[in-house]
Amino acid sequence: MASLPNRKIAAAVVREDGEQKQRLLDRAFALAFKGLVYAQIWEDPVVDMEALAIKPGNRIATIASGGCNVFSYLTADPAEIIAVDLNTAHVALNNLKRVAIQRLPDHGSLHRFFADADNEANIADYRAFVRPHLDETSRRYWEGRDLIGRRRINGFAHGLYKRGLLGSFIGLAHLVARIHRIDPREFLAAKTIEEQRAIFEAKFAPFFDRKFIRWITDQRSSLFGLGIPPAQYDALADGKPMADVLRARLAKLTCDFPLEDNYFAWQAFGRGYGKGAAASLPPYLQADNYDAVRARAERVTMLHANMTDMLAAADAASFDRYIFLDAQDWMSDAQLTALWSEVTRTARPGARVLFRTAAEPSLLPGRLSDDLLKRWDYRAADSLDYTRRDRSAIYGGVHLYILKD
Template identity: 40%
Template sequence: MNTQLIADAVRNTRDEAEATIWDRLFAFWFRRLVYTQIWEDPEADLAALRLPVGSTIVTISSGGCNALSYLTAQPAQVYAVDLNEAHLSLLKLKLAGLRAFSNYAEFWQFFGEAASRANSELYRERLWLMLDADARAYWDKRNVIGRPRHAYFTDGFYRHGMLGRFIGLAHLLAKFARIDLEALLKGRTDSPERVEALDRLHRLFHSPLLRLITGTPALLFSLGIPPQQRALLGGGAPLNEVLYERLLRLINGHPNESNYFAWQALHRAYPGPGDRCLPPYLQARHFERMRNGAGLIIPVHANLRLFLESLPAREVDAVILLDSQDWMAPEEIRALWNAIDRTGSDNVRVIFRTAGTESPLEAPELAPLQQIWRREEERSAVGFELDRSGIYGGFHCYERR
């Protein structure tokens, strides 16, 4: 079921005659755990949405970080919808942790540090009973040497997943190129060590090796980039140059002492417990709100459009699409927004990112949608400016005309 839903989503980007072996390979690849951390900034989302207390939110789940972090806005409920059962299993594990762990220190040890041998015992004794059958089966599954997936949390969870391993490969390349990642993360802007590291980074990204890597679609699957989105990301420019510019925005756009995305990119871990440089759901000050609100998060394994069509009319106040429309053909985007129009409340707001700069709703073939929806320029600009991950080309906030 998991593979079929993802395969159907990838096929939505093109008709059967245009489908390629890359599409089929990506559908197979993406059924795995890709993101151990979601790469959209939830604080930017909430700043753009400005939701009233008691809102109903529908979001694509991914790793579940943002669905949980939205609890800081005091919603009535949050539907976390995803095609990928691995990502939903991660969200369910976090919800189990909020129910099972009595204090922030335990929650931090398991999900923040995520590198203690004691976590294996915590999983078996405290979390296992809190999981449904699907999530148990996922985390109990063993690899070829007999190691269960829940052991990811004993040796550095954020080094796992497809993206975590890809970042590990990038670190090896950086070591080969003698790039000081610590200087990029912690050095003063004008320090000689950081200036040299940035110079070496520039040379690496403009080398023949990086042009080869970024020119091969399969090598970008671990970034969660399907073939259709890869074309949008490039936008006609060499992909190595686009990725270089996005990486610079990630590590230079915001102070790294408060940018946990930069820490994950350059260190593959968070700096430590507390209230700073962490996703909101992992901050100590929000722990009680997370615990008390865990029952408001509803994981859903489904196609987002079909799920929206199953809800009562005028039910939803906010829809967060992440970058999913980059995968979609115009007819699927049209059907999705028709479902949002039916399901959304009078004041519904929709936010999403794009690999390129342009919103798909501005395309000529989607002109009918432009009669119903308008891009809120101020909120879109706020979201883009505040988004610390820096990896997307566009942030878009829409509301009804």
């Protein structure tokens, strides 16, 4: 029998009305999603904060994932952030981040712990400063062992961003590339946008024309390592060969943003953040934000819960901002209606909702009732601009809705 956490994930992703093969793939994804998936979140927090226009005193409801954005939102001075996640490993990671931000002695130790994440000194700091203040469930997780017997906390001594489902997927992609005589790390030597484009066109674009790559990426299970379930795979492909879709998304990641300003590219090609004081980092790890993030970390509440259930238990008109990441790509029409009914009930005047989709258009028209959807103003032009400027480059669309007066 599946564990409780896995049942929650299965309830979110398994399409029980689908064909048997479809249900089997959905259940396989639910099993893969049970462990740590994202050591780093793959939504751009700079775009998020511009779209959300967070104001002091706002209450925020968000899906947590790897937590980088949760703690980055603190730089905008919200009153409270309720972060939820169905994945117990993500809950443990966010709890670890909150305590580490509060308890590590200075910015240097915080930077070493989460930006470098590859130093034995982090384990000593964990024992001295973090462990005594960590909740028991999270402590058991980090001091437990993964599937191959490694203590999870030791990931911070040997390269956290090489672990988890996504980290392993990127490692496998690097291996496949090297087998085809392509070294992804060569991209990190680029000094200009022009050099980045030249490397992409010469090295990476032809890679997606190889028969093996086209065959493997046509399998719905091939993108489990990106945290993409079968239902989202179909939305991402949108009737096109997946190799072509992935090539287009990689082109944006490699060619549209300067490498020195894009830590997502460093994660993809270097399997970690860049080194040195000038390295691109999420806002919560930047030195200029350290004091504010540390002082406000107690405003984050982390829950192992479904977003809809959390909102159903909340008071009416009690939230100002909502962030759903790409979770709605997984949802049925009934689940979408339940979620947006609770969002509309709990939204304060001027509330904003931000989410991403694998495909380009918003998925809400035609799936929510007109009575529910007409309560919200879709900012189409702004959404296109946010999509263009999202440095992670994974998603087809970034979408902003604002509650009408």
